[in-house]
Amino acid sequence: MARPKTQNVPDLSALLTPKNPLMLAVERAVLRGQDSGYASAPIAEQIAARLAGVITLDLLKSGQRLLEKDISEVLHVSRAPVREALRILERDRLVEFQVRRGAIVTAPDESELRDIFRVRSVLYLTMLEQVANESPAELEALMSERLPRLVKAADESPDAYAVESFLLNFATVDLCRNRLLVDILQSISLRTLRYLRLSMVADPQSIRVSLKRWRALHKAIVGRDGETLLSLAAQRLDEARDAAVQAIAPVSPTRRAGKSQKQKTSAASLD
Template sequence: MGRLKTTNTPELQSLLAPQTPQNPVTLAVEQALMHGRDWSASVADQIAVRLAGLITIDVIHAGQRLLEKDISDVLAVSRAPVREALRILERERLIEFRPRRGAIVTEPNAQDLRDIYVVRDALFEILLRQLMEERADALEALFEQFIPQFSKAAEESVDAYISVTFLANMAMADLSSNRLVGEVLNSISLRVLRYVRLGLASHPGSLENSFKTWRALQRAVIKRDIEAVLQTAHKRIGNSRDAAVRALSSGIQKGKGGAAGRSAVSA
């Protein structure tokens, strides 16, 4: 007799499914997890990347349990690399370990997300003020590189747009001489990416409004207007926060999100 499935665990066959072409969000997540690390492409690294991608695109939902045995059985690997992969996800706060329950996909409430965004907003102000004072030309060049990509991605899908803006945020953080600010910002961005994605997918016009805010930020950078840069960045981050809280509060991530995301992507 086969072992009964543990309550509130995901179907893990998606771990085996080839992604050709790979979802752009999972590619962005892979780059984020590789970023700044001595990437060995070990079995544990590969498992962590695949799990993180499935969490971000809401195939594996918030609150679900990830059991070492289930994952090792599906992938036909020992439990040691699975355990290491789960620790990688724990460091990125995509999962947490709870007594007697094991690894649980993190499930913040609305206040948790607001608290996270308070930190994100403050760090972006530090980042942008520093860049405008020390590396404004490099920041302007970054916008020249990414803005056309934003425009193209917005016409393609929510996932394409989310992945490009996520990578742009990482590139901005990389310009900073303050490595701690960059590392924390990248970790926060990865942590909230799934909620921002679901929020944008479920509200028509969100992509257009987001793109307009990025363009306004670019114009402020070109003018070298630090205060306008900071005000526009606060607005952009506030919009991102609102999208994340909407997704969480409406319960999209508990089963409605997949349909919403797919309909938005296919539009």
């Protein structure tokens, strides 16, 4: 007798698709920017990187169950590294464990998004100020090298732009000599990437706004204008947060409740 099919289990064939640039960016986030690369990473981290890639690409949907047995069969590995990989994804808030359901793909959440961007903004601006003061030439060289890639990616696709923007941020953070600050920023980079990609896919026009800010940042870096640099960076971070909030509005209970209350208030004022 055939085993009953478990409800809300995803098609895991996406795990076998060739890796694209976005998946490679996710891989780097999972591995915390390790120079050793994917091939030399422990098998659990390789599995986590592959799962994180398909979740970030929305090939695995929010609420779907990730069963150790099914993943191990698709990837031809034992269940032990799969179990460890799911714990890595729990660390990065892409997966949560629920009683009697196991590992579940998390849904984008406005409250978490705002918390992440609040922390990221403070830490990123601190990092950027340090880099601008301690390594201005390296920062200028990095921005001059990467900006043309951003421009090209903006004409290609939201995913291409999300990747280049992520890699530029990642490389900027890596210039910082405060390794604790670097570790913390890298630890939240994967969740940031997931939300930023959602915002760019939902509203491709936000890419043009983002690119405009990057160009202005480059000009401030070349001019060694630290005050303008930090002001523009703060503005870019706020705009990225707001675009991400708008992107997840249809699936965010917090957003729906706030919008409903706002509509009631508006209706009352009209009366």
